[in-house]
Amino acid sequence: MLKKILSITAFFSLLFTSSLLAKEEIKMLDKKQQNMITISAFTANGNLDKLKIAFNEGLDSKLTINEIKEAIAHLYAYTGFPRSLNSLNLFMKVVEERKAAGKEDILGKEASPKPENYDSIEYGKKIRAKLAGLKEDYTGAPYQVFAPVVDEYLLGHLFGDIFVRDVLTHEQRELVTISALAAMTGTQGQLNFHLKAAMNTGITKDQLNDFIKVIDTKVDSTQAKLSKETLEKVLDSK
Incomplete structure (x- = not known):
């Protein structure tokens, strides 16, 4: 009888533990990630009034100051220098205003030196393959054949020189990227790729659904709807 009781107790203990583990697997976006979404989205769509609020909420x-600066610098490759520079100039003012008000913000780490014998093209190939979920980088795409120099820029500069900087993780960079693409029009094709890339860097399905909620409630409901449709296609293909 005692053995039976112990067996039943062990069963329910295991069931309870399994339930806790299942709950722990649900990973949502934290406050810093949510604020990185709005900073990136408003940098992309040029809404400087809301961007100022996002900067303050992010800090x-x-x-850190350097994390936000790095996100802004990263985004020039997706939004162009005009939007990136507008964002950077506004961020400088916000940092100065907060300092004058006595707020102590965290500067954060600087980028580490590039790896020894660093080759931007080869590094870029590895990173793009990783983001695409492939063992090797893809070649022969129509745009690569039509304009090889564009692919050289993508590999050497974007996936090489930008992604090699470790102020942000690759996961953070993909969150920044999808936030900008979700806020812009006509970028659903690129968003499709980068939603998959985000998952390949560790962002979960629950976090992506959470991401859509942030775009919907804080950025633009129309863009959120389009982004949700793209996300559903990505998840269906998994």
């Missing part, structure tokens, strides 16, 4: 959530 309040303990995003």
Whole structure:
């Protein structure tokens, strides 16, 4: 009888533990990630009034100054220098205003030196393959054949010189990227790729659904709807 009781107790203990583990697997976006979404989205769509609010909320959530600067620099490759520079100039003012008000923001780490014998093209190939979920980088795409120099820029500069900087992780960079693409029009094709890339860097399905909620409630409901449709296609293909 005692053995039976112990067996039943062990069963329910295991069931309870399994339930806790299942709950722990649900990974949502934290406050810093949510603020990185709005900073990136408003940098991309040029809404400077809301971007100023996003900067303050981001710094309040303990995003570092260097993390935000790195996100802005990263985004020039997706939004162009005009939007990136507008964002950077505004961020400088926000940092100065907060300092004058007595707020102590965290500067954060600088980028580490590039790896020894660094080759931007070869590094870029490895990173793009990783983001695409492939063992080797793809070649022969129509645009690569039509304009090889564009692919050289993508590999050497974007996936090479930008991604090699470790101020942000690759996961953070993909969150920044999908946030910008979701806020812009006509970029659903690129968003499709980068939603998959985000998952390949560790962002979960639950976090991506959470990402759509942030775009919907804080950025633009129309863009959120389009992004949700793209995300559903990506998840269906998994």
